[in-house]
Amino acid sequence: MVRAAPAAGLRFLSEFPLTWLDVFTSTPLTGNGLAVVHDADDVDDATMLAFARETKQSESTFIQSGDAECDYRNRIWMMTGELPLAGHPSLGTAVAVAARRGETSVRYVQRTPSGLQPIDVTLDGRAAHASMLQEPPRFLDELDPARVFAAIGLTADDGVPDLPPQLVSTGANQILAPVRSAEALSRARPNAEALAALIAENTALTVYAALCDPAHERADARAFFDSPGGIAEEDPATGSAAGPLIAYLQQRTGIERLVVDQGVQMGRTSRLEAEIEGDRPRVGGAVVVLAEGSVHL
Secondary structure (H helix, E strand, C coil), X not given: CCCCCCCCXXXXXXXXXXXEEEECCCCCCCCEEEEEECCCCCCCHHHHHHHHHHHCCCCEEXXXXXCCCCCEEEEEEECCEEECCCHHHHHHHHHHHHHHHCCXXXXXXXXXXXXXXXXXXXXXXXXXXXXXXXXXXXXXXXXXXXXXXXXXXXXXXXXXXXXXXXXXXXXXXXXXXXXXXXXXXXXXXXXXXXXXXXXXXXXEEEEEEEXXXXXXXXXEEEEEEEECCCEEEEECCCHHHHHHHHHHHHHHHCCCEEEEEECHHHCCCEEEXXXXXXXXXXXXXXXXEEEEEEEEX
16 A cells, blocks of 8 residues: 655644543433643644644644642633633543543642633442532623524524523623523524624524423423524524523522523434532533544644
């Protein structure tokens, strides 16, 4: 077999350990996938963004050295840029760190642009559970139902009068959009231009459509975001929206905990566990270590 010669001028910075995980699931190849690059102190921002686009995952992360206040710095990148905080990249990264360090029960404190977040991890082989305390909730503007629902192909009549769309943050802005029925949730189809404009105007990550059942502490959800090229996409699991959702429902209905099923329509079934702990939401779930190796950047 004849091997092609390396491309002229091809240069790599170095070789980095890589962990690939599925988060908010105990079943490999479901949940929300995550690529984690370790020892990434010397990786520049342009390379991080390029790698995130290469993976085509909703997020990829880069672990950098910690300081006196944290165990490590977690740099979280979508294909459109760096995020202040995200759920499944925080949990998956903590599991990747534990697996690499050989720790089976541990609490880490990560630093993200939104602050410091404690994360608890238990690890048994390649199966893990992780949960994190997000930032105290900030309840921002209630939004025009007609505009919010139009951005995901629905109408204001698909909303819940007592649960209006609202911008809520526990570290990253999310547009919460409770819907009245499973039929409406399944019918949601994002309008790429309207979705991108709404998200940009509110500096939000997603429009989080959720069918909420406070009496049974359950919800079914779908999250829509925009990606490069003006394409609207769906996220299989959004921990940074589950935190705002439980905070929103606690304020309006009094519940303290919630189980959220997401990603069902995508064939990437995910389950997120959220509860109020003091003045902050805790969000967690199962994690699977899918692959370990290295990447050249």
